[in-house]
Amino acid sequence: MIKFLNLNSEKPYIHFQSLYQEALDKGQKGIEAISVSSYNDVKSEVEARYVNLKYIANNEWIFFSNYHSPKASQFESHSQVSILIYWASINTQIRMKAKICKTSAEFSDEHFQGRTKEKNALAISSNQSHTIESFDEVAKNFNETLESMTSQIARPNFWGGYSFTPYYFEFWQGHENRLNKRHVFEQQDSEWAERFLQP
Numbered sequence: 001m002i003k004f005l006n007l008n009s010e011k012p013y014i015h016f017q018s019l020y021q022e023a024l025d026k027g028q029k030g031i032e033a034i035s036v037s038s039y040n041d042v043k044s045e046v047e048a049r050y051v052n053l054k055y056i057a058n059n060e061w062i063f064f065s066n067y068h069s070p071k072a073s074q075f076e077s078h079s080q081v082s083i084l085i086y087w088a089s090i091n092t093q094i095r096m097k098a099k100i101c102k103t104s105a106e107f108s109d110e111h112f113q114g115r116t117k118e119k120n121a122l123a124i125s126s127n128q129s130h131t132i133e134s135f136d137e138v139a140k141n142f143n144e145t146l147e148s149m150t151s152q153i154a155r156p157n158f159w160g161g162y163s164f165t166p167y168y169f170e171f172w173q174g175h176e177n178r179l180n181k182r183h184v185f186e187q188q189d190s191e192w193a194e195r196f197l198q199p
């Protein structure tokens with residue numbers, strides 16, 4: 001589930017929330033999963049991965065991750081990202097282009113304190129995306145961290161939130177006979193220019 005906090009009242013946000021509710025009502029599984037593509041400028045490669053979108057706070061879309069992970073260094077060197085969502089329950093794809101940055105430490109702290117001990121133990125014990133001898137080693141690090149944790153453990157500085165603010169949205173809704181509807185909102189200065197694309 002995504003938490004909406006003081007959601008922006010502009011058109012693409014209202015449209016998103018209404019589609020989200022429709023997909024939720026139709027029982028969409030994994031509704032918070034979004035694909036984030038970023039640019040690796042060392043290898044000149046684009047890389048994509050799913051993350052769980054936790055909040056939309058006004059116009060900031062927020063997820064959490066490891067600040068030492070490959071995606072983190074990619075966001076650092078190239079802050080433009082592409083986001084992709086597909087909700088099969090309503091046959092809808094949402095594409096976004098956005099700029100990404102870290103959330104405030106306070107926001108990350110608050111979210112971290114609201115998570116389960118197990119989730120936090122994993123966040124602390126994992127050197128995300130680094131190679132390790134075996135899966136047993138992963139489990140060992142996790143269990144050792146979990147056992148050593150007190151209830152009020154502080155958020156490690158290598159883990160926290162990312163916030164992206166879209167400047168482009170495309171809502172694609174599939175219809176019979178391929179009469180698919182493609183509705184674009186693109187930010188121009190402080191306005192959203194709206195147009196339709198051919199399928």
Ligand SMILES: Cc1cc2nc3c(=O)[nH]c(=O)nc-3n(C[C@H](O)[C@H](O)[C@H](O)COP(=O)(O)O)c2cc1C
Nearest residue numbers: 033049050051052063064065066069070071072129
């Ligand atoms: C549905 C789904 C949700 C995920 N959510 C997150 C997430 O919220 N944060 C995260 O760091 N990784 C998440 N992952 C794992 C990432 O896809 C990825 O494996 C990991 O972040 C390492 O990515 P990187 O090497 O590009 O930095 C999720 C994976 C899936 C399949």
